[in-house]
Amino acid sequence: MTTTTQGFATIQQRDLVNQIADMLTEALLKGEFSPGVHLSEAQLARDFGVSRAPVREAARLLESRGMLVSQPRRGFFVRTFNADELDDVYDLRLCLERHAVRLLAGKLTAEMEAALSHQLETMRQVARDGTAVQQIEEDVAFHRMLCEFSGNQRLVRVFDELCHEMRFCILLIGQLYDDAMRVADTHEPILEALRTRSPDAGEAALDYHIGVAQQRVVEMFRERTQG
Incomplete structure (x- = not known):
C-alpha cells in the first residue's frame, strides 16, 4: 500500500513539473523573458503558487531543451544564442x-x-x-x-x-x-x-x-x- 501511494505522488509531482515547464516555454516563446535574464526560482514559485522544487525541476528540463542555462550558485538564465x-x-x-x-x-x-x-x-x-x-x-x-x-x-x-x-x-x-x-x-x-x-x-x-x-x-x- 505504501508503494502505491508513493507512486501516485511521484506521478503527480512529475505532472506539475511538466505543467510549469510548458507555461515557462510559452512565456519564453512569447518573448516575456529577454535573453540573458535571470529567472528567480523564488519569484516563479510564488507566481505559480508552488514550492521551489518543481520550479527547479522544470528549469532543468528547459535547460535540457536548450532554452535556459544554469550557473553555479546563481541559478537559471534565459539562454542567449549566436x-x-x-x-x-x-x-x-x-x-x-x-x-x-x-x-x-x-x-x-x-x-x-x-x-x-x-x-x-x-x-x-x-x-x-x-x-x-x-x-x-x-x-x-x-x-x-x-x-x-x-x-x-x-x-x-x-x-x-x-x-x-x-x-x-x-x-x-x-x-x-x-x-x-x-x-x-x-x-x-x-x-x-x-x-x-x-x-x-x-x-x-x-x-x-x-x-x-x-x-x-x-x-x-x-x-x-x-x-
Whole structure:
C-alpha cells in the first residue's frame, strides 16, 4: 500500500513539473523573458503558487531543451544564442528531415498526402489571419508530419527537442515572416516531390527549402545580434 501511494505522488509531482515547464516555454516563446535574464526560482514559485522544487525541476528540463542555462550558485538564465549556434541547429535539422523524407517517399499513402495538404492549407489560413507565433507553430507542424510519417519515432523525438531551440531562435529575431503566404507556399514543392515517390526528388526539394530558410534566418539573426 505504501508503494502505491508513493507512486501516485511521484506521478503527480512529475505532472506539475511538466505543467510549469510548458507555461515557462510559452512565456519564453512569447518573448516575456529577454535573453540573458535571470529567472528567480523564488519569484516563479510564488507566481505559480508552488514550492521551489518543481520550479527547479522544470528549469532543468528547459535547460535540457536548450532554452535556459544554469550557473553555479546563481541559478537559471534565459539562454542567449549566436548565429553560428543557430546555423548548427539548421544543419542538424536538415540531416533529420532528409532521412525522414527518404523514408517517407516510397510509402506515402493517400491519408498522409491528404494530411500534409490540409496542413499546408492551415499554414495559408494562418498566414492570412494568424500571429507570428501561430505561423511558426504551423510551419513546424508540417515538418513534424514528415518525420512522423517516416515511421521512425526516435527521429520524431529528436526533432521535437531540436525545435525548441529553433522556435526560440526565430522568435528572438522578431517579425520573421514579412510575407507569410510566400513562406507557406514554399512547402508545396516538398509535397509535389513526395507525390513522385522518388527519395532523390524529395530530398532535393527539402534541401532547397531548408537551405533557403537557413540562409535567411541565420543572416537575419546575425544582423539582429550585431545591430
